[in-house]
Structures are given as structure tokens and as C-alpha cells.
Amino acid sequence: MINTVKIGLVSISDRASSGVYQDLGIPALAEWLDQALSSPHHTISRLIADEQALIEATLKDLVDTEGCHLILTTGGTGPALRDVTPDATLAIADRIMPGFGEQMRQISLHYVPTAILSRQVGVIRKQCLILNLPGQPKSIKETLEGVKDENGKVLVNGIFCRSALLHSAVRRPLYRNPCSHRCQFQTQIRH
Numbered sequence: 001m002i003n004t005v006k007i008g009l010v011s012i013s014d015r016a017s018s019g020v021y022q023d024l025g026i027p028a029l030a031e032w033l034d035q036a037l038s039s040p041h042h043t044i045s046r047l048i049a050d051e052q053a054l055i056e057a058t059l060k061d062l063v064d065t066e067g068c069h070l071i072l073t074t075g076g077t078g079p080a081l082r083d084v085t086p087d088a089t090l091a092i093a094d095r096i097m098p099g100f101g102e103q104m105r106q107i108s109l110h111y112v113p114t115a116i117l118s119r120q121v122g123v124i125r126k127q128c129l130i131l132n133l134p135g136q137p138k139s140i141k142e143t144l145e146g147v148k149d150e151n152g153k154v155l156v157n158g159i160f161c162r163s164a165l166l167h168s169a170v171r172r173p174l175y176r177n178p179c180s181h182r183c184q185f186q187t188q189i190r191h
Contacts, residue, residue: 005041007033008062008071008128010048010055012085013135017049025074028137032144036160044068050076055088063092063128071128075135077120085132086119093123093130100131100159107156108139110147122159131159 011017011025026045033041044066046058055076062068076085090096100122108115120132133140146158 003040005037005039005070006066006068007041007043008059008066008068009043009045010058010062010071010073011046011135012048012050012055012073012076014050014082017047023047024137025133025135025140028140029072029074029133032141036144050082050084052084052088052091055085056092059089059092059125059130063125063130068128071130072133073130074133074140077118077132077134079117079119083119086121089121089123089130089132092125094126095124097122097124097129103157103159104131104133104143107143107147107158108134110156111139111142 009026009029011023013023013025015021016023016025026047030043030045033043044062046062048054048058055073059071059073062071073085073089076083098121101118101120104120104122105115105118108118118134120134122129122131124130133143144158144160146154147156148154
């Protein structure tokens with residue numbers, strides 16, 4: 001019997017959390033996951049302000065209490081003083097996974113030169129992988145899917161392709177369609 005994968009989705013935005021505008025990050029993440037994942041999964045969503053203590057508490061709750069296998073955050077990764085998502089993520093981490101931040105910036109630099117200012121990180125807390133994604137839906141999708149040329153050939157893999165850590169974190173096949181990667185879990189992702 002396959003257990004359901006628990007995925008935490010956290011949108012970090014002062015204005016969206018206070019009702020100034022509608023959050024677009026969580027719907028973009030949920031839509032992408034629903035299209036890409038083939039394994040049973042359950043998402044737990046949180047829309048919160050860009051406050052370090054609140055972000056830390058939310059991430060801890062999603063891992064320690066809710067038992068999430070994966071948490072994707074969106075927003076709060078820039079250089080502004082209020083952008084503290086990476087700081088909060090690092091504060092609750094057991095291990096830092098620097099390759100994820102490097103890969104996300106490499107992908108984003110193909111689209112926008114200001115991606116070099118991103119402070120996105122990837123960490124592990126207990127058995128959960130936590131990734132900080134950009135705040136805009138278009139950028140979220142680009143980061144997840146990678147860079148393709150005009151013919152659809154993959155130039156830079158998205159962050160989940162070739163990620164044995166993600167597969168081992170959830171311990172089961174996840175994705176619907178194949179990419180260039182095959183792992184021991186026969187995981188596949190759409191490109």
C-alpha cells in the first residue's frame with residue numbers, strides 16, 4: 001500500500017496575507033503538483049506574513065506536527081530587509097543542501113538577470129526537504145521545470161529532475177511523465 005505524500009505549501013507575503021491582494025503562489029504550486037505528481041499526495045497550505053519567527057514556527061509545525069515530506073515556500077527570497085524566508089529556513093534546518101539554491105539561480109538566470117540577487121535555499125529538517133521558490137507563478141513554474149530551447153530540448157533540468165534526495169525523502173515514485181532521469185524509485189517528472 002502506498003502512503004500519501006504530505007506536501008506543505010507556504011506562501012510568504014505581507015500584502016497577500018493581510019488581504020491587500022490575492023495570493024497566487026499557492027495556487028501555482030498546487031496546480032503544478034497536481035499535473036506532475038502521479039503518487040497520492042495531500043497538500044497543507046499556509047499563507048503567512050514575512051516575519052521570521054512566524055515562518056520558522058510554520059515550517060516547524062509542518063514538519064514536526066503535520067509530518068510533511070516536502071515543503072515548498074514561495075516568496076520572501078530577495079535582498080529586501082523584509083525578505084527573511086531563507087533566514088527562517090536556515091534557522092530551523094538540520095542540514096543545508098546548497099545545490100538546490102545554486103540550481104534554482106542557474107535556472108532563473110536564463111530568464112532574468114536579477115536572479116543573481118535571489119537568496120533561495122534548500123534544507124533538510126528531520127525527513128523533510130524544504131525548498132524556497134520564487135514568489136511569481138511564472139518563475140515558480142520555470143524553477144520547477146527548468147530551461148528548454150525553442151525545440152523543447154532541456155538545457156537546464158528543473159530542481160526535481162535528477163534529485164535523488166527528493167525521491168529518498170518521499171520514498172516512492174512521484175511523477176507522471178518521464179524525463180532523462182531514472183532512479184531506483186523509477187520516479188518520473190514531466191518536462
